[in-house]
Amino acid sequence: xxxxxxxxxxxxxxxxxxxxxxxxxxxxxxxxxxKFGCGVAQCGACVVHLNGEAVRSCVTKASRAEGKQVVTxxxxxxxxxxxxxxxxxxxDVSQCGYCQAGQIMSAAVLLKENKKPTDEDINDAMAGNICxxxxxxxxxxxxxLAADIQAKEGAGK
Amino acid sequence: MRNTWFVMIVGVVVxxxxxxxxLNNSKTAEPPVALKKDSVASVAAFKxxxxxxxxxxxxxxxxxxxxxxxxxxxxxxxxxxxxxxDGKGLYAMKCANCHQPTNTxxxxxxxxxxxxxxxxxxxxxxFQGKTPRQLAQQLxxxxxxxxxxxxxxxxxxxxxxVKGGWNPGDGRTLPxxxxxxxxxxxxxxxxTGAYAPAK
Numbered sequence: 001x002x003x004x005x006x007x008x009x010x011x012x013x014x015x016x017x018x019x020x021x022x023x024x025x026x027x028x029x030x031x032x033x034x035k036f037g038c039g040v041a042q043c044g045a046c047v048v049h050l051n052g053e054a055v056r057s058c059v060t061k062a063s064r065a066e067g068k069q070v071v072t073x074x075x076x077x078x079x080x081x082x083x084x085x086x087x088x089x090x091x092d093v094s095q096c097g098y099c100q101a102g103q104i105m106s107a108a109v110l111l112k113e114n115k116k117p118t119d120e121d122i123n124d125a126m127a128g129n130i131c132x133x134x135x136x137x138x139x140x141x142x143x144x145l146a147a148d149i150q151a152k153e154g155a156g157k
Numbered sequence: 158m159r160n161t162w163f164v165m166i167v168g169v170v171v172x173x174x175x176x177x178x179x180l181n182n183s184k185t186a187e188p189p190v191a192l193k194k195d196s197v198a199s200v201a202a203f204k205x206x207x208x209x210x211x212x213x214x215x216x217x218x219x220x221x222x223x224x225x226x227x228x229x230x231x232x233x234x235x236x237x238x239x240x241x242x243d244g245k246g247l248y249a250m251k252c253a254n255c256h257q258p259t260n261t262x263x264x265x266x267x268x269x270x271x272x273x274x275x276x277x278x279x280x281x282x283x284f285q286g287k288t289p290r291q292l293a294q295q296l297x298x299x300x301x302x303x304x305x306x307x308x309x310x311x312x313x314x315x316x317x318x319v320k321g322g323w324n325p326g327d328g329r330t331l332p333x334x335x336x337x338x339x340x341x342x343x344x345x346x347x348x349t350g351a352y353a354p355a356k
Contacts, residue, residue: 040266041255042235054249059261106249113248125248128236128255 007075017063022046024062033073044129047102054109073101087146095133199352202345207289212332214322219284244275260326268326293353314340
């Protein structure tokens with residue numbers, strides 16, 4: 001039995017320790033916002049945060065998450081109002097939307113570590129997240145907008 | 158008289174204690190580095206070492222640029238992850254985000270190691286493009302080798318990430334000789350004077 005902290009809740013999961021974290025999230029816990037894309041860490045659709053890092057849950061064994069904090073797209077912000085989520089809606093970033101949870105989770109790590117990223121910083125952070133609809137330009141704009149929102153919200157506190 | 162016996166007994170006890178300590182110490186202390194300079198044997202050994210260090214399993218994480226390499230053809234790593242200051246990647250593109258503590262099963266799945274990283278930005282330890290002479294000189298220069306002295310270089314043969322080259326995961330070629338043969342050549346090169354080849 002695995003004990004996992006996901007989005008600040010503790011779950012007891014009856015799964016083999018080698019089960020990919022993505023399977024546990026989707027099939028055992030029912031958090032289906034995180035998507036399966038390639039299964040070999042090549043596309044970024046399955047990115048979640050593990051102790052604040054943007055890991056690819058399709059190749060991360062569930063046992064690696066024991067004793068750590070897992071955050072999925074459902075837990076990124078209490079009211080789905082993370083600056084990135086606001087910016088994504090504002091700029092209508094998504095087309096089919098399948099990759100967007102992974103895109104936002106990767107971008108969230110970028111904005112946590114770099115409050116005012118340049119285009120090059122965005123390239124460095126996001127090059128591992130593939131979007132088959134080709135929404136890359138809107139993703140870039142939305143990350144810049146989210147940085148501005150984050151700065152304003154931070155200044156208001 | 159009583160005092161004399163007391164001093165003798167204490168002396169014997171102290172002597173045994175010192176002997177025991179030194180015997181114990183000799184068991185745990187590192188063996189001294191046996192240097193017997195032999196430039197011919199040293200260069201010959203390094204030429205073997207060089208073939209391993211320039212193989213994909215070693216060189217792919219010692220690139221000339223800031224992007225690691227992949228495959229037996231040493232192409233740039235897909236997704237273009239960058240070194241970062243500590244060698245462990247940047248932002249959402251850190252090595253350990255995909256590279257797990259162990260190999261992920263399957264072709265083209267990420268190989269794993271608990272300590273997966275490139276050399277850091279201030280000590281890049283580039284292998285790619287180096288001649289045997291250049292690489293040998295770099296390896297023994299503490300200013301270019303991660304501040305390793307001879308003892309640390311010898312110990313480096315047993316580093317987990319170095320050994321990981323011989324456990325590369327599904328579908329990847331091994332270095333051109335066994336780990337045992339590599340370690341023997343590495344130690345021979347160092348213990349015979351760490352001479353650099355002429356070219």
